[in-house]
Amino acid sequence: xxxxVTNVLLSGVGGQxxxxxxxxxxxxxxxxxxxxxxxxxxxxxxxxxxVTTHFRFGKKVYSPLIKCGExxxxxxxxxxxxxxxxxxxxxxxxxxxxxxxxxxxxxNLGKTEYPKNVVxxxxxxxxxxxxxxxxxxxxxxxxDPRIVNIVMLGAFSNFFEIEEEIWERSLLQHLPxxxxxxxxxxxxxxxxxx
Amino acid sequence: xxxxxxxxxxxxxxxxxAGAKVACAYPGTPSSEILFAIANQYKDDIYAEWSxxxxxxxxxxxxxxxxxxxxxxxxxxxxxxxxxxxxMTLSYTGxxxxxxxxxxxxxxxxxxxxxxxxxxxxxxxxxxxxxxxxSQECKDFTKIAFEISEQFDTPVLLRSETRVxxxxxxxxxxxxxxxxxxxxxxxxDAPKYTMIPIYVRVRRQFVEERMKKLEAFSDExxxxxxxxxxxxxxxxxxxxxxxxxxxxxxxHSYLKLGMVWPLPKKLITQFFKKVxxxxxxxxxxxxxETEIRAIGxxxxxxxxxxxxxxxxxxxxxxxxxxxxRYRPPKERVNVEDLPKRPPNLCSGCSxxxxxxxxxxxGLFVFGDIGCYTLATAPPLNAIHTTTCMGAGVxxxxxxxxxxxxxxxxxxxxxxxDSTFLHAGITPLMDVVYNKGNSTTLILDNETTGMTGxxxxxxxxxxxxxxPTHRVDFEELAKALGVKHVRKVDPYNxxxxxxxxxxxxxxDEPSVIITVNGPCMLHRREKxxxxxxxxxxxxxxxxxxxxxxxxGCPAISWKExxxxxxxxKDGQKRKGVVQINSLQCPGCSVCYQICKFEAIIPGKA
Numbered sequence: 001x002x003x004x005v006t007n008v009l010l011s012g013v014g015g016q017x018x019x020x021x022x023x024x025x026x027x028x029x030x031x032x033x034x035x036x037x038x039x040x041x042x043x044x045x046x047x048x049x050x051v052t053t054h055f056r057f058g059k060k061v062y063s064p065l066i067k068c069g070e071x072x073x074x075x076x077x078x079x080x081x082x083x084x085x086x087x088x089x090x091x092x093x094x095x096x097x098x099x100x101x102x103x104x105x106x107x108n109l110g111k112t113e114y115p116k117n118v119v120x121x122x123x124x125x126x127x128x129x130x131x132x133x134x135x136x137x138x139x140x141x142x143x144d145p146r147i148v149n150i151v152m153l154g155a156f157s158n159f160f161e162i163e164e165e166i167w168e169r170s171l172l173q174h175l176p177x178x179x180x181x182x183x184x185x186x187x188x189x190x191x192x193x194x
Numbered sequence: 195x196x197x198x199x200x201x202x203x204x205x206x207x208x209x210x211x212a213g214a215k216v217a218c219a220y221p222g223t224p225s226s227e228i229l230f231a232i233a234n235q236y237k238d239d240i241y242a243e244w245s246x247x248x249x250x251x252x253x254x255x256x257x258x259x260x261x262x263x264x265x266x267x268x269x270x271x272x273x274x275x276x277x278x279x280x281x282m283t284l285s286y287t288g289x290x291x292x293x294x295x296x297x298x299x300x301x302x303x304x305x306x307x308x309x310x311x312x313x314x315x316x317x318x319x320x321x322x323x324x325x326x327x328x329s330q331e332c333k334d335f336t337k338i339a340f341e342i343s344e345q346f347d348t349p350v351l352l353r354s355e356t357r358v359x360x361x362x363x364x365x366x367x368x369x370x371x372x373x374x375x376x377x378x379x380x381x382x383d384a385p386k387y388t389m390i391p392i393y394v395r396v397r398r399q400f401v402e403e404r405m406k407k408l409e410a411f412s413d414e415x416x417x418x419x420x421x422x423x424x425x426x427x428x429x430x431x432x433x434x435x436x437x438x439x440x441x442x443x444x445x446h447s448y449l450k451l452g453m454v455w456p457l458p459k460k461l462i463t464q465f466f467k468k469v470x471x472x473x474x475x476x477x478x479x480x481x482x483e484t485e486i487r488a489i490g491x492x493x494x495x496x497x498x499x500x501x502x503x504x505x506x507x508x509x510x511x512x513x514x515x516x517x518x519r520y521r522p523p524k525e526r527v528n529v530e531d532l533p534k535r536p537p538n539l540c541s542g543c544s545x546x547x548x549x550x551x552x553x554x555x556g557l558f559v560f561g562d563i564g565c566y567t568l569a570t571a572p573p574l575n576a577i578h579t580t581t582c583m584g585a586g587v588x589x590x591x592x593x594x595x596x597x598x599x600x601x602x603x604x605x606x607x608x609x610x611d612s613t614f615l616h617a618g619i620t621p622l623m624d625v626v627y628n629k630g631n632s633t634t635l636i637l638d639n640e641t642t643g644m645t646g647x648x649x650x651x652x653x654x655x656x657x658x659x660x661p662t663h664r665v666d667f668e669e670l671a672k673a674l675g676v677k678h679v680r681k682v683d684p685y686n687x688x689x690x691x692x693x694x695x696x697x698x699x700x701d702e703p704s705v706i707i708t709v710n711g712p713c714m715l716h717r718r719e720k721x722x723x724x725x726x727x728x729x730x731x732x733x734x735x736x737x738x739x740x741x742x743x744x745g746c747p748a749i750s751w752k753e754x755x756x757x758x759x760x761x762k763d764g765q766k767r768k769g770v771v772q773i774n775s776l777q778c779p780g781c782s783v784c785y786q787i788c789k790f791e792a793i794i795p796g797k798a
Binding site: 013014023026027030035036037038039040047048049050061062063064065066067068069070080081083084085086087088103104105106107108109110112114115121125145 | 196198328357360361362363364434437438440441442507508509512522523524525526527529532533534535536537538539540565568571572573739742745747749750751752753769776
């Protein structure tokens with residue numbers, strides 16, 4: 001039974017919209033008949049701190065938290081925040097990285113450097129299972145840099161045999177009407193990015 | 195119908211399905227979403243309010259209960275400390291309509307000033323406590339709590355925690371059922387609700403009898419579940435520890451307690467007979483373990499192997515219970531060395547310039563609970579105490595009494611608008627009444643910022659967004675007897691510096707209120723800045739780093755070498771700063787600080 005559960009770890013920086021993305025994941029997989037559990041830490045997170053969400057789906061899910069080393073998919077919205085969880089991923093796990101750097105305070109202050117060669121390190125350990133998305137570029141082209149989260153969700157949707165229609169319907173459920181068009185195009189651009 | 199819900203939303207749903215009529219709370223992570231959900235989704239059936247503090251929230255809810263309505267009060271763990279006064283006596287009065295108190299713990303102090311274990315309140319207050327482990331149980335247990343409350347004439351605690359309140363899982367939805375208890379008050383009930391000594395002693399006996407009946411109920415309670423698998427090891431656990439342990443050890447036997455006080459002693463006895471060894475898995479204090487050992491049972495493992503502090507996870511439980519047999523996952527990179535990313539004040543936040551000023555004045559700052567605790571981090575380092583809601587005002591006063599004239603000009607208290615109304619008024623009254631001289635800064639960002647922008651009596655709006663009376667902080671301070679009440683624009687550094695210096699040096703009580711500095715995330719109020727953003731003139735920047743002292747997320751340091759290591763007029767420099775125009779809202783604080791006119795307004 002345990003083997004049936006798939007573990008997705010989303011990581012990013014507060015304000016990047018990881019939580020909305022994981023809400024949508026919950027709806028999509030639940031509608032497809034899976035038991036789902038998701039857990040996140042927020043409260044102070046909106047203020048630029050690191051944010052992680054554990055999302056699990058399967059026939060029966062007990063814990064809302066994933067064990068370290070058991071992540072099947074690492075969906076990272078920011079390079080350093082993805083790097084922080086490199087040890088959490090299974091050997092054959094897949095890593096989907098938004099190729100964006102957001103400086104943490106100590107780097108802004110010039111006290112330390114932003115880690116170098118994050119993508120290369122991931123490739124060293126995970127070879128062909130590393131997927132890079134230029135989320136900020138795509139989001140900016142669409143006209144709103146804040147929409148990186150939905151671009152990433154679109155890219156992530158490629159890893160599952162779930163109809164595009166279900167993804168898009170779930171996406172719309174979570175969004176007010178005035179931003180639906182924008183988010184749909186972000187999702188589709190993301191889906192075509194991989 | 196089934197829906198994936200957050201634990202807090204499921205509690206809200208449970209209150210609605212149970213026919214609750216009144217819901218009160220003061221926001222506090224991880225409990226805040228409960229009232230938000232009630233006010234948004236069930237407003238036609240449930241009266242909801244943000245109360246000024248948790249004590250008031252519980253009192254309003256208990257009044258509704260006395261009048262026959264089902265009522266719920268929600269708070270974080272430390273909120274129950276504030277509400278403990280009514281709580282301890284409501285145990286004696288009991289209820290008429292069901293009264294449920296939700297208390298949400300925060301192991302690891304993700305967003306809290308301590309890590310207390312709320313189960314102790316149940317034993318201390320002599321009331322039952324239920325502990326859900328997922329969203330379905332959040333809903334079910336809330337409904338059951340109302341029933342137990344009415345059946346046994348007692349308030350009921352529902353203990354959640356961060357990982358239950360903030361996790362999502364599927365919930366089966368049902369319809370609302372109105373309570374059958376008639377609304378109304380009866381003066382003949384006075385002996386039940388008036389806790390003067392003669393009536394207290396009567397109710398005191400009732401409480402003891404009630405707890406015996408509840409213990410018998412607990413033995414039969416369907417959510418105290420025995421699950422016998424392999425009989426070698428049995429685990430007694432509750433709440434979130436159950437799914438964690440079950441995940442790691444699916445074959446062990448389990449006694450999962452939905453009600454952790456009073457304990458089902460008969461059921462526990464049966465469990466000990468059915469399994470060879472018993473392990474107790476519980477987060478924070480050895481609450482179950484102490485009680486079960488006191489009955490006389492031999493516990494194989496408990497807090498001798500599991501940590502008594504911080505939050506559990508499947509990893510923590512596996513490591514604790516497997517001991518030497520535990521194999522850690524392989525380490526590809528040492529991530530401990532990676533730069534940390536703590537939360538920070540938002541770019542443009544009105545607290546930033548204010549704390550920059552306090553730092554420059556060299557003050558010892560008595561802080562409080564709110565976003566501004568973030569100013570304690572480098573580079574601002576401008577908060578020097580944080581204890582609990584409202585504490586800073588009294589602490590600054592106490593320090594000034596201790597230091598006498600020596601303290602003049604060296605101390606101040608800062609407190610947010612919501613926090614001031616929660617617990618800051620009485621200590622300010624004390625400053626005036628007892629002839630103090632301390633200065634209290636009310637940082638009015640026109641919302642309850644840290645917990646997610648909730649209304650309060652100083653915003654002029656109710657939880658439902660309806661306009662209402664708005665507390666005027668200046669009038670309030672004057673009514674308490676403060677003669678020197680000043681207003682300051684926090685974004686005007688020079689003026690703020692002068693006013694604050696003048697007031698902290700004054701040998702009389704004073705209050706300074708920040709104006710026109712709404713939270714940057716505020717949905718209704720926005721500060722209009724003169725320019726859309728600022729930018730750096732790379733010819734002028736000398737790399738002095740002065741603007742980095744405010745810790746703004748939009749400003750970063752860039753090392754330079756070669757030709758770039760000289761300014762246009764030949765000054766040497768090691769680096770320059772840059773401003774991320776996407777993050778910069780144009781608050782102008784860095785512009786005011788820069789001595790070399792290197793920061794200039796940007797054009798949209």
